[in-house]
Amino acid sequence: MATQVWRVNPGENEYNVTAAVGAATTKLVEVTVDLNPTGVGGTRQITRAEVLEGLEEIESTIVRGNWPPA
Numbered sequence: 001m002a003t004q005v006w007r008v009n010p011g012e013n014e015y016n017v018t019a020a021v022g023a024a025t026t027k028l029v030e031v032t033v034d035l036n037p038t039g040v041g042g043t044r045q046i047t048r049a050e051v052l053e054g055l056e057e058i059e060s061t062i063v064r065g066n067w068p069p070a
Contacts, residue, residue, distance in 0.1 A: 004019055004020075004021065004022065004069045005019065005020045005021070005022035005030075005032075006018070006019050006058040006061060006062070007019075007020070008054045008057045008058055009054070010046060010047075010050035010053065010054060011050075012054075012057065013057060014057045014060040014061050014064075016057070017057055017058055017060075017061040019061070019069060031055070031058075033046065033051055033054075034046065
């Protein structure tokens, strides 16, 4: 089963969302959040607001893009 993975860092907008082919999974929709990122302003915990912002940017990318993804 092919999957699509969408990724965005805190502070980035919908044009920074990256899409990639992911590994097969047992769920139809999957979102992964790194709770202790080291590449975003050093080592710190990501905030709830940052996660929600990222989800909004991913949603916007899916809405304006082609479906199904190529």
